[in-house]
Amino acid sequence: MALTAQDEGMMQRLGTSRPGLDTRGRILEAALLRFAQYSYEETKLRDIAADVGIDVALVHRTFGSKERLFTEVVTIAFQPRQLFAVDRGELSARLTARLLEPSLDQALRVVDPLDILVRNLLSPEAIPILRAAMARDVVEPLASKLDDPSPQRAALLAACLAGIGIFRHVLRTEPLLEEFDDHIGPLVARIIDLIIGDAPAADPRSATPSDRSHQQAASSPE
Amino acid sequence: MALTAQDEGMMQRLGTSRPGLDTRGRILEAALLRFAQYSYEETKLRDIAADVGIDVALVHRTFGSKERLFTEVVTIAFQPRQLFAVDRGELSARLTARLLEPSLDQALRVVDPLDILVRNLLSPEAIPILRAAMARDVVEPLASKLDDPSPQRAALLAACLAGIGIFRHVLRTEPLLEEFDDHIGPLVARIIDLIIGDAPAADPRSATPSDRSHQQAASSPE
DNA sequence: TGTACATGTCAACGACGGTTGACCTAAATC
DNA sequence: GATTTAGGTCAACCGTCGTTGACATGTACA
Known part of the structure; x- marks a missing residue:
């Protein structure tokens, strides 16, 4: 470069x-x-x-x-950077590592899709272009690696990663600025694992405490 | 208008x-x-x-x-909208509900910090202003509700929520566009629970990023 | 050789949008 | 009644930036 x-x-x-x-x-x-x-x-x-x-x-x-x-x-x-060309088991490690990188690294002149995305996500003229690229080059290939073939999980994952990227590299939110330490790093990995996680069968109806509240929430606003 | x-x-x-x-x-x-x-x-x-x-x-x-x-x-x-003025147990429900709302609702004239944040997160002139408001009115009060008093979890949560908000309302990423259904809605709630979740003691050291064993952690907060 | 085409430069246009200053009008004040 | 002052309009300024057209130069090709 x-x-x-x-x-x-x-x-x-x-x-x-x-x-x-x-x-x-x-x-x-x-x-x-x-x-x-x-x-x-x-x-x-x-x-x-x-x-x-x-x-x-x-x-x-x-x-x-x-x-x-x-x-x-x-x-x-957005050219397939083979960020996703790994086993599902390694995915969260790979992605976390990417997020861990100290900053959008212009020194090394490594340009990642995340950089472009994060910087331009809100520019009116850039949005349609990014939306298309996201669907084609991120959500779709990522979804194909998940047990759950629906694109929703993949999109959700992309959203969270982008959010973290934005807060770190653009907003520069203090608490996320330092190198992810032992504390927060694994948490990120767990989030990723949760999203790409096991079968969708995670049983929406019954289990988690959040579920009950979720139901009411969904029906309430207005 | x-x-x-x-x-x-x-x-x-x-x-x-x-x-x-x-x-x-x-x-x-x-x-x-x-x-x-x-x-x-x-x-x-x-x-x-x-x-x-x-x-x-x-x-x-x-x-x-x-x-x-x-x-x-x-x-x-960003005035304390008491979005966080609930028990920790209800937090994820509250936040999920907010994300669930069909769109940035100008009809109801409800303006949420999230709206402002999401729209202006990348505008060079807006960033310093938003950064300050985030720290003062979101991260800090949110952190104070968590077991883990460090602001990192709070910031991480805000980042993920903002990311989802951006993908939905600004990028308008197809798979996230529809109302969150039973499939994706509870997943969001679980992510939130995971982040605000149980004590930081979740064993930072041993957990490799791809460690799968923590799924339960998500489903059993409290 | 001459003509075409690619590679460039330079100067300007034109729209847009924040900002500024001159001015107008109607209450409030003395 | 005269003057101040707040609330408000109007027109213009000024910088920025994508864009355009006129023109220069060198290589390729007939």
């Missing part, structure tokens, strides 16, 4: 306007980082252009519009 | 420039609804002004700036 030394070397070697030299790719790369770090509105084409070292107009015309650039970024970022 | 019949009646009854007639209050009310339904950037002072039936300039000058208006809105919305 460097763009730097090597690429610039190539730049010089190949001349400024060498056709193939993938300015497009470099724009995408820069955009990826920007959108993972800032919201849709915060991310300005001019900044991306500056990152790459070209003019805004070129950024714009290369992709047709900011929206289309974002769409490509999302598509790339 | 709303504030129609009754308000306009008052308007006429009292004359256009009746001093006390709390134009300020009406602005706040309109702003509350706007910010609960749209993001910070989406919410335009001009719209709020139109809602109230006055000029933008007045809205602006009444509060000094958009930011300060937002701050007041947040302060009001």
Whole structure:
């Protein structure tokens, strides 16, 4: 993910306007980082252009519009990153580990779907794009790994993970800021396990104390 | 947007420039609804002004700036709504019920902290304001109700709830859109119970993230 | 060689939205 | 009655940002 030394070397070697030299790719790369770090509105084409070292107009015309650039970024970022390509047993460990990472890591320039999602979840123009990507690249593949094939659990899991990600990396809520310790880390893992957990047969009607109250709650408002 | 019949009646009854007639209050009310339904950037002072039936300039000058208006809105919305003023046993029911509500309900003019939070969580200018309100009005009072006095569980709970709220009301993720049914509703309640759940003593050390044995913990709080 | 096309730059347009200042009007005050 | 003052309008300012069009340059190809 460097763009730097090597690429610039190539730049010089190949001349400024060498056709193939993938300015497009470099724009995408820069955009990826920007959108993972800032919201849709915060991310300005001019900044991306500056990152790459070209003019805004070129950024714009290369992709047709900011929206289309974002769409490509999302598509790339949501590319099956094999985050889910593990046994169900390892899933919570994997996901917890991801959440544990100290921060959206621009130092390593690792861009994860979660980064993009978390940063842009509320931007009106980004929402439709993210919704589609979520369904296609997250909820569906995740659901297919669960005993319960319905997408609801998968969506619920994604929602909770995103919530935690937002509170940590965007809102920067104090108590969640530190490295998850022995106390909170396993709790997160348990939440994940609970959601992806055993068969849906978890018996909605009878058991948990929350059930009774849930019933009344459902019928009450209004 | 709303504030129609009754308000306009008052308007006429009292004359256009009746001093006390709390134009300020009406602005706040309109702003509350706007910010609960749209993001910070989406919410335009001009719209709020139109809602109230006055000029933008007045809205602006009444509060000094958009930011300060937002701050007041947040302060009001986060006012102890006694969402947490229940026994711990009822907490998950209460919170689940809140999440169950069909949508951010502008018809009933019920504005909840969750609405405001969920809509504005990513707006750069809103974040510092929300962070403060979260800590003061949510995490702290919530934490005080838990066995585990540390604010981490409370923050974690808030994060998950916000995530679910965002996916439902903002992203509008398909599988979470319908009313929570018997299947997913109790699951949410169990998640909540798990987080606020039993003593932190849940053995942090031994539990590997993928440890399955803790399912019961969810179903037997208290 | 000349023409086409890709790769760029530069300057400006145009919409939007928070903010500001001049001004108007009607109560309240002296 | 004159003056202050709060409540309010109107028009314009100003910065930002996606977007567009005119133009330059170099490589490819007939």
